[in-house]
Amino acid sequence: MGDTAKLLADDPIWLVLIKVVGIFAFLVVMTLFMINWERKVVARMQHRPGPNRVGPNGWLQSLADGLKLAFKEDIRPVLADKWVFFLAPVISCIPAFLAFSVIPLAGEVNLFGQQTALQLVDLPVGVLVVLACSSIGVYGIVLSGWASGSPYPLLGALRSAAQVISYEISMGLSIVAVIMFTGSLSTGDIVNAQASTVLGGIPGWFGILLFPSFVIYVVSMVGETNRAPFDLPEAESELVGGFHTEYSSLKFALFFLAEYVNMVTVSALATTLFLGGYKAPWSGEFMNSGWWGLLWFIVKTLAFLFLFIWLRGTLPRLRYDQFMKLGWKVLVPTSLVWIMAVAVIRTGAIQQLSTAQRLIALGVIVGLVLLVSFLLPDKKVQDTKGVPLVGSGFPVPPLDLAVPKAAPKRKVKVANIPAAGAVAAATTGKEAE
Numbered sequence: 001m002g003d004t005a006k007l008l009a010d011d012p013i014w015l016v017l018i019k020v021v022g023i024f025a026f027l028v029v030m031t032l033f034m035i036n037w038e039r040k041v042v043a044r045m046q047h048r049p050g051p052n053r054v055g056p057n058g059w060l061q062s063l064a065d066g067l068k069l070a071f072k073e074d075i076r077p078v079l080a081d082k083w084v085f086f087l088a089p090v091i092s093c094i095p096a097f098l099a100f101s102v103i104p105l106a107g108e109v110n111l112f113g114q115q116t117a118l119q120l121v122d123l124p125v126g127v128l129v130v131l132a133c134s135s136i137g138v139y140g141i142v143l144s145g146w147a148s149g150s151p152y153p154l155l156g157a158l159r160s161a162a163q164v165i166s167y168e169i170s171m172g173l174s175i176v177a178v179i180m181f182t183g184s185l186s187t188g189d190i191v192n193a194q195a196s197t198v199l200g201g202i203p204g205w206f207g208i209l210l211f212p213s214f215v216i217y218v219v220s221m222v223g224e225t226n227r228a229p230f231d232l233p234e235a236e237s238e239l240v241g242g243f244h245t246e247y248s249s250l251k252f253a254l255f256f257l258a259e260y261v262n263m264v265t266v267s268a269l270a271t272t273l274f275l276g277g278y279k280a281p282w283s284g285e286f287m288n289s290g291w292w293g294l295l296w297f298i299v300k301t302l303a304f305l306f307l308f309i310w311l312r313g314t315l316p317r318l319r320y321d322q323f324m325k326l327g328w329k330v331l332v333p334t335s336l337v338w339i340m341a342v343a344v345i346r347t348g349a350i351q352q353l354s355t356a357q358r359l360i361a362l363g364v365i366v367g368l369v370l371l372v373s374f375l376l377p378d379k380k381v382q383d384t385k386g387v388p389l390v391g392s393g394f395p396v397p398p399l400d401l402a403v404p405k406a407a408p409k410r411k412v413k414v415a416n417i418p419a420a421g422a423v424a425a426a427t428t429g430k431e432a433e
Contacts, residue, residue: 004104004107004117004119004122004188005122005186005188007108007115007116007117008116008117008119008120008121008122010116011114011116012114015111015112015114015116016120018111018112019118019119019120020120023097023100023101023120024097027096027097027100027261027264028257030260030261030264031062031256031257031260031261031264032062032063032066033062034260034263034264034305035062035065035256035260036051036058036059036061036062037305037309038308038309038312039051039061040058041306041309041310041313042309042312042313045313045314046313066253069249069250069252069253070249070250070253072248072249073248073249074248074249074250074251075246075248075249076246077148077149077150077246078149079149079150080147080148080149080246081146081147081149084143084146084147085144085147085148085251086251087143088140088141088143088144088147089140089144089244089247089251089252089254089255089258090140090254091136091137091139091140091143092137092139092140092141092144092254092255092258093140093254093255093257093258093261095133095134095136095137096133096137096257096258096261096262096265097261098129098133099129099130099133099134099262099265099269100120100261100264100265100268101120101121101129102119102120102121102122102123102126102127102129102130102187103119103130103187103265103268103269103272104117104118104119104122104187104188104191104272104277104278104297105118105119105278105293105294105297106118106119106278106290106291106292106293106294106297107278107288107289107290107293108289108290109290109291109293110290117188118278118293118294119187119188122186122187122188123186124184124185124186125185125186126185126186126187126188127175127179127185127186127187127190127269127273128185130265130269131168131171131172131175133265134168134171134224134262134265134266135164135168137258137262138160138161138164140255140258141156141157141160141161141226141233141243142157142158142160142161142243143157144157144243144244144247144255145157145158145160145243148243148245148246148247149246150245150246152240152241152242152245153242153243153244153245153246156233156235156241156242156243156245157233157243159232159233159242159320160226160233160242160243162324163223163226163230163232163233163323164224166223166323166324166327166328167220167223167224167230167327167331168220168224169327169332170216170219170220170327170331170332170335171216171217171220171221171224173216173332173335173336173339174213174214174216174217174220174335175213175217175273176213176335176339177206177210177212177213177338177339177342178190178206178210178213178273178274180339180342180343180346181193181206181209181210181342181346187269187272187277190206190272190273190277191272191276191277191278191279193206194206194276194277194279195276195279195288198360199360201282203276203279203281203282204276205274205275205276206273206274207274207275208360208363209360209363210274210342210363211360211363211364211366211367212334212335212338212363212366212367213274213335213338214270214274215367216331216334216335216338217270217273217274218270218304218307219326219331220331221266221267221269221270222308222311223323223327224262224266225259225262225263225266225308226259227259227263227308227311227312228311228312228315228317229311229312229315229316229317229318230317230318230323231317232317232318232320232323235317263305263308264301264305266304267301267304267305267308268297268301270304271297271300271301271304275300276300277293277297278293278294278296278297279293279296280292280296281296334366337366338366341366
């Protein structure tokens with residue numbers, strides 16, 4: 001049992017309730033901030049003004065949107081399953097908040113005269129709690145698509161199920177190397193393991209020592225949260241709006257809240273696992289004590305959240321086959337090879353260099369291999385039976401096309417029909433007789 005867990009065990013019930021309310025308020029405020037910040041950053045990238053009317057410089061636009069959703073009419077389709085349709089957004093939202101309970105926001109602080117750690121609970125399997133909550137949240141997406149009684153939300157829900165299965169595996173494998181290096185699943189122990197420096201002053205963060213795991217986790221967390229360029233379950237260009245097409249009012253707001261809280265949670269977990277958590281980038285008693293840890297934690301988390309926004313404003317959406325190829329053919333095999341390499345290094349099979357030097361050198365090699373694999377163009381298979389296309393994309397006949405000669409016209413026998421004048425004369429002669 002670590003020192004943080006012993007410190008948290010002495011918390012009175014009123015302090016635990018204050019922490020629960022504080023975490024809930026922090027996540028709600030971060031959601032409101034993130035929505036507005038994302039709109040402003042993407043507008044800046046696209047040379048647009050962005051929100052600038054509601055509040056100072058438009059910073060209350062998210063709050064106005066939330067109040068608008070609260071007062072909108074709540075519509076339920078006729079074919080929807082009543083109770084599942086109602087519970088689906090709740091199932092998506094609750095695990096997103098629950099996962100943040102094991103994230104250490106700071107070290108030991110004085111809170112209302114009580115010495116405690118700025119963390120709700122430090123479990124021996126804290127990392128598994130976050131992974132379990134992130135995987136449970138997809139059930140809300142699947143159930144919402146099924147309960148809507150519409151084919152388009154159902155398609156979006158099926159895509160989300162396949163997406164989570166693919167990228168949950170790579171995310172879990174990326175954390176295995178961190179667990180092997182630390183020897184613990186506790187988030188507090190993982191942060192403490194990154195407190196030292198390596199190679200003459202470089203922070204001993206696992207994002208540096210275990211760089212391939214860091215890259216794989218970052219890619220996986222974008223796919224896990226259904227964010228661009230991996231937002232295939234809600235691809236509005238083909239599925240209207242994805243799994244929440246039939247939702248409105250507060251139910252739609254809960255899906256929106258769950259998405260952004262999940263973004264904050266996976267970013268906070270990335271900070272905890274790979275960037276030293278609430279520890280400062282340099283050693284020092286003053287900058288690593290008290291409430292300073294909360295500042296460092298928020299700054300590092302915001303860096304990952306900015307990466308989400310940057311990717312959305314930069315990269316186009318992937319095709320589904322490209323998305324699955326990246327998950328199953330690149331991330332998962334690379335994770336397995338990297339785990340084997342870390343196991344060899346940890347057993348001391350290579351004694352010439354220190355552990356940190358070995359990990360950094362091997363991480364650079366694996367990173368270069370990944371970079372080369374991404375840059376290599378795909379092998380183009382020549383389709384000999386296909387129809388050639390011109391630049392406009394329309395099919396054209398082949399250049400060696402031989403047009404056959406037209407068949408000779410057949411003479412069709414027709415009856416000899418007398419002219420109209422002859423028929424009239426004949427008729428007049430008969431009448432005269």
